[in-house]
Amino acid sequence: MTDKYDFKRHRRLRSSAAMRSMVRETQLQMDDFIYPIFVVEGNDIKKEVPSMPGVFQVSLDYVKAEMEELQSLGIKAVMVFGVPAEKDEQGTGAFADTGIVQEATRLIKREVPRMLVVADTCLCEYTSHGHCGVIHNHDVDNDASLELLAKTAVSQVEAGADIIAPSNMMDGFVTVIRHALDGAGYPNVPIMSYAVKYASAFYGPFRDAADSTPQFGDRKTYQMDPSNRLEAIREAESDMEEGADFLIVKPAMSYLDIVRDVKNNFNAPVVAYNVSGEYSMVKAAAQNGWINEKELVLEKLTAMKRAGADLIISYFAKDVAKWLGE
Template sequence: MTNLPTFDRHRRLRHTSAIRDLVRETHLHIADLVYPMFVVEGEKIKQEVPSMPGVYQLSIDLLTEEIDELDQLGIQAVILFGVPNEKDAEGTGAFSDNGIVQQATRVIKAQKPSMLVIADTCLCEYTSHGHCGVIHEHDVDNDASLELLAKTAVSQVKAGADIIAPSNMMDGFVTAIRSALDVAGFTQIPIMSYAVKYASSFYGPFRDAADSTPQFGDRKTYQMDPANRLEALREAKSDVAEGADFLIVKPALSYLDIVRDVRNNFDLPIVAYNVSGEYAMVKAAAQNGWIDEKALVMEKLLSMKRAGADLIITYFAKDAAKWLATTK
């Protein structure tokens, strides 16, 4: 074929695998991954979450094996969720010095001091009503909840938590927690704020895993409307002003536009939370043979990095770490 008109030859940079690797713009690293763990009371408990294949509720005595596996895979950070046996109206187990997350943190830090322990700071797993704060006249009392959340954060850090991750979406929670940590002498402890957390339908499997389904109503008075975009920037701006050190966007996959918005507007580390429903859908499709699980998972994790995330909280962390290790 001769006398072709002039046009761009974009395919030159896709011609071989080596060239594609050379010009790849976005990279996923094992160090980008944070693995969520659900810790329960009791002994010798390893119970698979029915809606989350491969994810388990673990008793504290089995944490050693799990941390060894994560360490061997190169995963450097976990985020802990506690599932207590007893609950009450104020979620007192959340800020007990012998609470389930506090116990788990001490065990992990004793075994592997370099493993970063991120403590989810909320009350929903500990309250008998399943909401993220104190109930007053059938609604969550924002300001009364702040004091309990601050007590929880201090208790978690005393147990050895390296980072506090408040997920409650109360107004002013970063200010309350930052002040409490500073007064307690923990000025060096960062806050990984759930700055942008939507009232999403993608949380269903998590509520199975954490036993945190609300006993009445829903969380729409404190979590964000999925239709709103500018509100995300207002929420993040408040948390930055109050002293947040990381900003989480949750969920991730259906909110990549929000991840990019937050990335474009703030210079703090951005964390994408690849949530339970996103995990469960992929696992279900993979078990039915409808998708290539490895290819799909790696593509969606890369999409989160491309959107602007620095870190990803994901139940696929162990799988992704194995796949990344085999492609070196």
């Protein structure tokens, strides 16, 4: 029997769950995910971030248990953010040998050595003013900040970090860090550059978690204007020329066009950062019963991969591991 009408029957490949799974073009898997953690100084601290349900600040004595839980879920990489007890104008805690990220990294590599440690390389959590570099004349001094960022990167690698992830958006940060790592004897440590980081309103909850809100002004002189698309290509191109090994696009959800642009233009792994505001909006809606959290999260994370992300930094990684295991 032939069709009465001359048209394509696309629904044939959607007829059952098994059929849909067989022809699915984009698949999420746990190897895709990097889970951010916030480590604080002190003891016996496991404090939920008020604006990020299910995300905690933890002290060093909780880090081993946290890593073992992540490993049991199939999560193989963490991005470590530090929240120091003391801050100063230079952010010296960022590159101190006993800094909180350095101590957390040593602990992780000692206790759970197979966990890949990605170290956030920035100064904003450590500066008293909350900006990502040294302040001169009420603005961030680009070149003066680079020296401190290079010291931070070397210190983190000496503590055992597997990947350096500089998030400061200073011009030239990749080349300065690359030269510093090479000069210190670490030519094989890759740089996961925050190549395309927008001055976004989606970062608010993170600043609660990392205690990194600027004490004056904003970060619009060094983070990108959300209106700009071609600028993202220029930024990523510079970082690739300077030696970046991964390219991060941050935020992800509202910038999927940029993720695709970066993927199409550069031969390097692209990382989408599913940021705190994107996480908290979903959690708030789910708590109010307005959405199906599992279906929505899996849909939006799949969209990031479909747009071209090879890896996703996400606070949902634990949830996703449980859902994919069902």
